[in-house]
Amino acid sequence: MGKISKPLLFWYYNSARDLPWRVVKDLHPNPYFVWVSEVMLQQTGVKTVIPYFQRFIQAFPTVDVLAKANQDQVLSLWQGLGYYSRARNLHAGAKQIVAMGEFPQTAIELLKIKGIGPYTSAAIGSISFGETIPVVDGNVKRVFSRLFCLEEKGQALHDRAFELSLAEIESSPGDYNSALMDLGATVCSPRNPQCEICPLKLNCCAFKAGCVLDYPKKIEKKPMPTKYGIVAWVEKDGELLIRKREQGILKGLYELPWDEVEKTDYDKIDSDFVKHTFTHFHLYLKIVRTKKIQEGQFILFESLKDYPFSTLMKKILKKFRL
DNA sequence: GACTCGTGGGC
């Protein structure tokens, strides 16, 4: 026990200083910024997050400003980032914190905030408040899985990584946790790990056994279904018909009206279609220009930028707008 | 515990 903390922190302080994300975090050490960044980083790459993070904190520099914003503003700054419940929950969480009077300063207290779970509470607690608590994400699980040749996967691996990481914390828990994640993201990566330059290679079970790519053990996943739908492109007096999604996937975002149909309603997939892949299904949408008025609101084309749209809808707007 | 919830990078 306690064998990886020192070489890990040494690597972090000497080799990871110029990582793009490290620079951003050092510039914005307060808990609100850490919170925003950690939520954006959930299931999302650093490279993708950075520009969104910069725009977001510029528009909403404090919790109070975010709490007072309206949902369309918040979602507009989240357009294209995906997992929009993160934005809705972040917004709700800001209102919660303002109502509480002060920013929660322990992982236990942070867990009460909407959208803050085990990962985010531990990240904010350790990075912003120096709390001794391990952060467990996909990177940490992969690093420990390889370090100790762990056979567990899923939740069992999560629990093992938590215990093992906790036992390794010696000092600077925030830096330690950040170092572990940065190591996993850059050196101990899923596909092409750079074991030669890894500060932990002499401690690594999988490296010494020559089976790094065998860990972590994979979880078998189900095949994704394919769905189909018809989009109504309705124009009237230079305006376009849109509506707001009130539930389910992409909730809170706007869209051109569309309904799901059976595949047998189509003869062939041609240029009238747009394909988009979500987390757990593929979607083919056929765009049909029509005059038939549906439920929704007409807005000027110039006003489209004022409404949050998903990447799917942006794809359709770009392709079919004359 | 299983399912829902997006998107773009990288190979």
Next chain:
DNA sequence: TGCCCAAGAGT
């Protein structure tokens, strides 16, 4: 190209 996957949380 198509597939894997990425700093999770809510239900």
